[in-house]
Amino acid sequence: MINEAPTNLWLMIIVLAISAYLLKMFGLVVLGSRQLPKVFDRCLGLIPAALLSALVLKDTFSVGQSLMVDARVGGFAVAVIAAWRRAPLIVVVVLAAGATAFLRAI
Amino acid sequence: MTELRRVVVSSLTLGGAVGIFALSFGVASVSAGASVWQTCALSLFVFTGASQFSAMSVVGAGGSMLAAYGGAVLLAARNLVYGLALSSSAKSMAGNLPRRLFAAHFVIDETTALALAQSSPRFRKVAFWTTGIGLFTFWNLGTLIGALAGTAIDPQKFGLDIAFPAAFIVMLVPHLRSKLGRQASALGGVLCLVSISFLPIGVPILIAALAVLVGVRNDQ
Numbered sequence: 001m002i003n004e005a006p007t008n009l010w011l012m013i014i015v016l017a018i019s020a021y022l023l024k025m026f027g028l029v030v031l032g033s034r035q036l037p038k039v040f041d042r043c044l045g046l047i048p049a050a051l052l053s054a055l056v057l058k059d060t061f062s063v064g065q066s067l068m069v070d071a072r073v074g075g076f077a078v079a080v081i082a083a084w085r086r087a088p089l090i091v092v093v094v095l096a097a098g099a100t101a102f103l104r105a106i
Numbered sequence: 107m108t109e110l111r112r113v114v115v116s117s118l119t120l121g122g123a124v125g126i127f128a129l130s131f132g133v134a135s136v137s138a139g140a141s142v143w144q145t146c147a148l149s150l151f152v153f154t155g156a157s158q159f160s161a162m163s164v165v166g167a168g169g170s171m172l173a174a175y176g177g178a179v180l181l182a183a184r185n186l187v188y189g190l191a192l193s194s195s196a197k198s199m200a201g202n203l204p205r206r207l208f209a210a211h212f213v214i215d216e217t218t219a220l221a222l223a224q225s226s227p228r229f230r231k232v233a234f235w236t237t238g239i240g241l242f243t244f245w246n247l248g249t250l251i252g253a254l255a256g257t258a259i260d261p262q263k264f265g266l267d268i269a270f271p272a273a274f275i276v277m278l279v280p281h282l283r284s285k286l287g288r289q290a291s292a293l294g295g296v297l298c299l300v301s302i303s304f305l306p307i308g309v310p311i312l313i314a315a316l317a318v319l320v321g322v323r324n325d326q
Contacts (some may be wrong), residue, residue, distance in 0.1 A: 009144055012171040017151035019175075020182045021291060024154075027189020028196050029203070032263045036190065042286070042321040044184050049281035050294030051181055054314030054321055056203055057295050059271040062302050076275075083275045088222060096107045096272040097120035097152035100265030 075100035112226065113233050117258035120216055121240035124155075125248035127273065131158060132252020134269040137261035138166025149249035153242065154214050155183040156277055160311070163270045169308025178310040181322040188218040192234070197233050198227040212238030286321060 036044075060076040061067055079096035086096075129262060135145040140162060148158045157178040164174035192199070192213060199221070200209035212234070221234040261267055281287040294317035298310040305313065 007169045009140060009165065010147075012161070012165075012175050013144055013147050013152070016157070016175055016178050016182075017147070019179050020152045020154050020157060020185070023179075023212060024185045024189050024213040025207060027186040027191075028193050028210045029189075029206050030214050031190060032193050034190065035251050036187065039322055041187060043318040044187050046281075046286060046290040046318040047180055047184060047315060047320045048277065049287040050289040050314050050317035051160065051177060051311060052156065052278040052281065053291040053295040054298035054311050055160055055177075056271045056278065057298055058167065058302065058310065059163055059267075061299070062167070063117065064307060065303055065305075067302060069300070071168045071265070072268055072271070075265055076271055079262045079268065079272040079275045083272075083279050086279075088123070088126065089130065089273065089276045091129050092276055093266075093269050093272045096268045097265035101263065102265075104262075104265065 071100050071103035075102040109229070110232060113220075114236050115185050117220055117233060117236035118240050120220065120237060121244040124216065124241050125244035126246045127155060128248025129255075130269045131155070131162075131253040132249040132254070133256035133261060133266055134159070134252075134267065134273070135162045135249075135255035136253045137266060138153055138162045138267075140152075140165070140253075142250070142257060145253040146246065146250055149246050152178075152182075153245065154182050154185055155245075159270065159273055159277075164308035164311060166270070167307050170306060173306060173308025173312065180312070180315050184215075185213055188215065189213045192218055194219060195221065195227060195230050195234075199231045209234070209238070212242065214241075216241055255286060282303075289320045290317045293320060 060072050061069065075096040078099040079092050082092040082095050131149065131281035132145055135148065135158070136142060138265060140148070148161070152158050160181050161174045161178040163169070164177055189210065196206050196209070200206040217234050217237045220237045221230045224230040224233045256266070278291065297317060298314045301310040301313050
């Protein structure tokens with residue numbers, strides 16, 4: 001599945017680890033209790049909303065660069081319903097995986 | 107004393123719940139092509155859930171390392187805001203500079219939420235450290251178990267490739283409570299879907315970040 005050498009994955013992990021730490025550390029230690037502009041604060045807070053929905057759709061409806069509908073859609077639908085009803089993650093994953101595996105098997 | 111116990115119990119309960127998330131990260135990460143070591147390194151050293159999931163989701167789809175990194179860093183950016191929110195308590199929670207630098211690794215959603223929920227500096231310190239250390243332990247144990255399990259089975263056969271979107275859905279739900287969150291989420295999804303067929307794999311996730319601009323005009 002990975003089209004690059006595993007060393008590249010190690011490199012990405014290391015750079016990501018350093019970046020993630022610096023972001024945490026900058027807020028806590030360096031910048032102190034300085035206030036970010038309200039707009040900036042709000043936009044940063046919206047990143048998960050924007051990216052997580054993009055990630056959900058990518059993982060459900062695409063393979064590589066092509067859009068496609070397959071067994072994963074069943075799992076997706078089950079996961080949405082379960083998550084909406086506030087089922088714990090383990091239940092969401094088991095139900096969604098079950099639905100996907102079932103659709104694949106028939 | 108009972109108050110202290112309540113703080114510790116709620117921190118550890120959260121740690122247990124997070125362990126389940128880590129389990130699914132471990133399975134998903136190895137099924138996306140990472141080794142057990144790489145998967146564990148992500149949880150030990152990146153230690154911010156959404157970023158880890160996002161990075162491996164893009165890698166698994168065949169995206170470039172740069173695209174995987176970009177999305178993950180964007181998701182990690184909010185820890186900067188959490189750090190700022192905790193910074194006025196940093197000295198009372200962690201003490202001298204080396205300790206504060208160590209504490210920084212544990213600045214994530216859960217530690218921030220539980221620490222800021224406490225009224226006294228003493229409880230804030232207890233909440234931060236019990237949540238931080240407890241969560242770190244459960245997160246890494248869960249990752250290891252999940253990664254080992256993921257190498258032992260065929261994730262496709264058990265439908266476990268759905269673990270990525272399922273985890274993303276669970277993480278997304280709380281963000282849909284606000285109108286602005288729903289707008290950003292809808293726009294982010296649309297931007298990703300329309301750009302998927304002509305942009306390199308993983309880049310649509312970065313394009314989706316433009317959706318946060320709905321927060322600019324909404325000045326309440």
